[in-house]
Amino acid sequence: MAIYHVNIKSYSRGKGHSSVAAAAYRAGFNLRDRKNGTVHKYKGRGGVVSQEMLAPKGAPDWCLDVRSFWDINEANETRNNARLAREVEISLPKSLDPKQRHHLAIDLGRLMVNRYQVAVLVAVHAPSKKGDQRNHHVHLLLSARKIDATGLGERACAAFDARQGAGAAEMKILRGKIASVINAHLIMASVNARVDHRTLRAQAADKARQGLHEEARALSRDPIRRIPKDTFYDKKKVRQSVSAAKNAPSVAGLRFAQNLKERRHVQEAKIFHPVPETHSHEAALRDLDREGRSHGKAVKSADQQSSTARNRIHTHYNPLTRQVSKVSRLSRTKGASAEVLNKQAELIEQWLEAQREVAEQALEILNSIPGIQIEPCFERAYALILSRRADHYGGKGLLFEDTEVLGKAMVRYARMLVSPYRAQCDYLAAKAKLAEFDYEPPSSAAARARRRMLRMKHLASAGVMKRREWRIRQARAAMAAASISLGVGDESCIEIHDEGPSEQTTSANHHHQLRFRPRF
Incomplete structure (x- = not known):
């Protein structure tokens, strides 16, 4: 089964789009938008294999010129929320050679011209060096208005905007016609692979009715989302490292x-x-000093400890820390019973x-x-x-x-x-x-x-x-x-x-x- 991918989208001025910018990027040209004085520079960008303008029979000559048509198309739309163009992006089979893919792209462009009476920019793109090498595809940039002998006419592709499900039905019909054109070129190239525009569920049900249960089981999977970006593998590495x-x-x-x-x-x-029952402050210091000397360390005297406390008077501590420490030092200084010292030990453990x-x-x-x-x-x-x-x-x-x-x-x-x-x-x-x-x-x-x-x-x-x-x-x-x-x-x-x-x-x-x- 060959790769089948069709994506349809529209360009609107209300969303900040520009048909001149879209055409310049897809054709790899530097195009000027005279409506707002902007120059879109994409000359010399990589990945553009070929570009060609198609138009209905009898159309003016400027409709076949990429540098003229899209500037006129942009200036013709005066509304701030006007639709400027539509695009149909189609994957091209990798089993075809470059010349065969070019003929297939031209036939797909003619399909759009004959069905909707529009001017079409056919731009064939090759896979990027860092991306999926199967990602041969064509961009079909359609004008938003029909083309006749006088030039731009009434709104085109109205079937896409029809209500009550008619727009979705038109898209399904177009997907089927695109699949038929691709399969015809695969047959002419003697390639056994075929494309199918139907959903995986519909394909699996059809195989099951034919008794091909293994193929039906293989088609019973979730669809794979296509990511047509140069850094597909870079993004994958980032996700793996973060995970x-x-x-x-x-x-x-x-x-x-x-x-x-x-x-x-x-x-x-x-x-x-x-803890002794009568444990004064002096006795506690003597015991601690004796224990510290047995481990090779001298315990600080009371004067040294008070000096350390004075040096830290400007340190920012938590208010609760200051209060608990103050109460603990007072009980130790005045001397306390074993019960009070045991409570103090519990407080220390809870604090720790x-x-x-x-x-x-x-x-x-x-x-x-x-x-x-x-x-x-x-x-x-x-x-x-x-x-x-x-x-x-x-x-x-x-x-x-x-x-x-x-x-x-x-x-x-x-x-x-x-x-x-x-x-x-x-x-x-x-x-x-x-x-x-x-x-x-x-x-x-x-x-x-x-x-x-x-x-x-x-x-x-x-x-x-x-x-x-x-x-x-x-x-x-x-x-x-x-x-x-x-x-x-x-x-x-x-x-x-x-x-x-x-x-x-x-x-x-x-x-x-x-x-x-x-x-x-």
Whole structure:
């Protein structure tokens, strides 16, 4: 079965169309529209195999000239919502050679001339280099008015606009006549393939009545929509990459989650230290200092903690964070019973549970990139947030503030890390959207698509990507600093960048940049 495709559409001035622009694009010419002084430049465009004007017998000579007819046709219509032309796009069988396809296109044009008494531009187009190589097709651009000895006459193709289903019936009749012309040329070329203008359901029912059940089963499928664009395969690649980014499981993320789960079981297996009944503030500091020295770390004194609190007085925290932290510090300073301290431990665990949800949000953002490798500094920050032991944070004077800062830093780091990948995907999607207007005349939608493509191209340029890398390093350093402030971290992840990204990068920074670059 040969490919059969017929598409009928009309051009209206009310929708911003121009018959001169349509003819220039299909014929590959530079045509001037004297009505509005616009020149439509399509000379030298690829893909145009041949073009020819056809008209009824006795028509004036200018009806056979592409450069004259469509300008006169455009000027003849004075209404703002006038119909300017109609187009019938037909696929040509790939089994015919170029000369046979040209004769078939001329016969299809004559079919339109004889049936509707109109002038027809017959433009044969070849497949693009990047598209489907079977996509040989012809554009038949029909005048909106009939042609007689005086030139443009009354409205043509009125059968298409008839009401009560007559217009749809005329289209079905025309599709059948087109199929008959194509099959006649296939027979003359000794080609066994045939086209059928009927629906797949009607073809399957006909085969079933003939007893050809295998062929009927093959025709019992959904129709395939044709996409006559140069970037058919490019769009397919974009859809596959976006789908993989949303649905593909990240092996590194699953492995990281399993490691964190095992680490949490080990931490929960530890025994909590009992709280004495008379636990003053001084005794608590001595116990924490003794425990910190046993692990090789010194706990900050009360003066150091109060100094840290004074330095953070201008930091913007959540109001609820400030209130809870204030109540917790007052209870610890004045001394409290074991019951109050146990309630405080429960409050800390509930707070850490809320921050754990923020950390999981950051991990989900990272897992949206297929094949990403989780960095060690993010693993340490994530494990620090997952720790739900109250005794591990019992001596932190600014526990609630530090955990809030760490959670926000993790989310910002994740968003910065995925921004280059998303910028590339947005640029490819905008480029594919612009390619949909390749065969269409200039329009406002095409202009918007081009502006968006240029904007996305700028956001994916080398300069912007360099700025994104600098922001990633800044977010990574902020996350590492928040981890160290909370109690655990790696100072090697912190880099001081007072200025923006420079044009020259040192070898050390270049090595660090390559080390933490995600793999797409």
